[in-house]
Amino acid sequence: MMHQRQFLYFFCWLIGGVSCQNQTNRADLSPVQTYSFEDALPLDIKDFVENQRYVLLSIEEEALFTRVDKLVATNDQFYLFDHINSSGVLVFDAHGTFLRKIGDFGEGPYQLNGIEDFQVRPNGEVLILDALENRIIVYSPEGNWVETISIPVNAGGFVETATGWLFAINNDNQNDAIANYPKVGSFDTSFTLDSLYFGYSAIGGNTNVYYHAGLLSETSGYIVYNRPPDDTIRLFSETRKLEKQILIDFGDSKLPEHVVNDITLADELKEKGLNHQYLQLPVKVANNLILGVIVSTKNDFWTFAIHLKTDKLHVDKIDFSDVHFPSLILPTAITPSGEVVTLIEPISFGSDTQPENYPEEVISHFENEGSVLLLHKLKSN
Numbered sequence: 001m002m003h004q005r006q007f008l009y010f011f012c013w014l015i016g017g018v019s020c021q022n023q024t025n026r027a028d029l030s031p032v033q034t035y036s037f038e039d040a041l042p043l044d045i046k047d048f049v050e051n052q053r054y055v056l057l058s059i060e061e062e063a064l065f066t067r068v069d070k071l072v073a074t075n076d077q078f079y080l081f082d083h084i085n086s087s088g089v090l091v092f093d094a095h096g097t098f099l100r101k102i103g104d105f106g107e108g109p110y111q112l113n114g115i116e117d118f119q120v121r122p123n124g125e126v127l128i129l130d131a132l133e134n135r136i137i138v139y140s141p142e143g144n145w146v147e148t149i150s151i152p153v154n155a156g157g158f159v160e161t162a163t164g165w166l167f168a169i170n171n172d173n174q175n176d177a178i179a180n181y182p183k184v185g186s187f188d189t190s191f192t193l194d195s196l197y198f199g200y201s202a203i204g205g206n207t208n209v210y211y212h213a214g215l216l217s218e219t220s221g222y223i224v225y226n227r228p229p230d231d232t233i234r235l236f237s238e239t240r241k242l243e244k245q246i247l248i249d250f251g252d253s254k255l256p257e258h259v260v261n262d263i264t265l266a267d268e269l270k271e272k273g274l275n276h277q278y279l280q281l282p283v284k285v286a287n288n289l290i291l292g293v294i295v296s297t298k299n300d301f302w303t304f305a306i307h308l309k310t311d312k313l314h315v316d317k318i319d320f321s322d323v324h325f326p327s328l329i330l331p332t333a334i335t336p337s338g339e340v341v342t343l344i345e346p347i348s349f350g351s352d353t354q355p356e357n358y359p360e361e362v363i364s365h366f367e368n369e370g371s372v373l374l375l376h377k378l379k380s381n
Helices: 004-011 257-261 263-271 360-367
Strands: 032-036 049-056 070-074 077-081 089-093 098-102 117-120 126-130 135-139 145-150 155-161 164-169 182-188 193-199 216-219 222-225 232-236 242-249 277-286 289-296 301-307 312-317 340-344 372-378
Touching (some): 049 360, 070 340, 117 155, 126 155, 155 216, 164 216, 164 222, 257 263, 360 372
Antiparallel strands (some): 049 372, 077 089, 089 098, 117 126, 126 135, 164 182, 216 222, 277 289, 289 301, 301 312
16 A cells, blocks of 8 residues: 555655735736636546656666656756755656766855756756855756856746746845845846746745745746645746636635645644645646646645646546556656656555556566656647
8 A cells, every 4th residue: 555655755845835915016917717626527547648658767876866856858858856965967868878967066166055946958058056056057968067147036946938037036035126025036038127926925934945946847838837835826928928827726625824824834734634735846737738736734645637728627536545656647747749757766666556567677677776757648639
C-alpha cells in the first residue's frame, strides 16, 4: 500500500503561499473563471492520453540527485536541479544519457550561492536565478559562463520572454521602490517596470515558503503563475499580459483566509481533523488542458484537468491502496510537442501496486536505483 507520506515524498514540492488582495493595476479588471470542485466530472486517463513512453535517466554518479525542484524538457534534452545537492543544473539527452552539469557553487564572480529557478533559452543557454545575489547567471549550452544579469527584485521565480521578463517577487527584502508588495512584476528587456500584479495581503503572516522554482512556468504558449495555497491559476500571454484567471472553488472546504495568508497555520486544521482542499505545485498547460494536483489538510490527493475547450473540470481522487503511476497524470514538465512528463523515483516505484505492468527494462532500472521519466502523449482535443 502506498502511504500518503510516501506520496508527499514523490512530489517533494513544498506547500505554502499567501493570499491575493490589494492588486495594484489592471489585474483588478481581469475576470475570474470559476470551476466548482464539487461539480467536477471524473478524470479518466484513457479519455486524455493516447500512449505513453519511458525515458531512463542515467545512474552514473554525477547524474544522481536527491529530489527534483524543477524539470524542463526542451531542445531534445531534459534539464533539472536539486537544491539540496547543490549540484547545479543536470542535463540529460532525449534518451536519458547524462551530458553535463551547469553552474558551479562558490564565492567567485561566476559562481552560484544557490539556485532558486532556471530557464533554458531556445539556443540552449541556461539562465540560473541566484536569488541571494539578485542576479541571473547565463551559461552557454556547454556550461561556460556567458554573462551575469542584475535583476531589480528579490525573486522566487522568473520567465524571460522576447519582450521582457516576469518575476515572482518574494514578500521580503524586495525593491523598496515598488509599492504595495506585489507578487508578480512585469519588466521590459531593460528592466523598466511595466506592470505589477496580485499584492500580498495587508494582514496576516504572508508566510513565504520558498519553493525553489515552479511559481512561474512557460508551457504551450502560456506563462503560468500559481502560488499555493491560493486556488487561482493565472495565465499570462507570451507578451506578459494577464489573459485568464481560473479559480477552483472548494466551497466550504476552502482554506480559511488567515491560513491562505500563513500556511504554517494549516497544522491547526490538521490537528482538529478538519478537511480543506487547495492547489499543489506545479500547474502545467498542454493541448488545451490545465493539469495539476489538489491536496487536502488530511493528506488526500486528487489529480485534475481543466479542459479549456469544453470548459469542464475533471478530477480523480488517488486511491493510496491501489496506486499505479501510469494511470495518473502528474505533471512535472511539458515537452515542446505537448507530452506531459512525470518523474518517478525508485521509492515511489516501490509503492506501485502494479509493478509487473511496467516494461522489463524500466523495472530493472528502478531496481538499480534509477529514476524514470514517464511521458504521456495527449489525445488531440
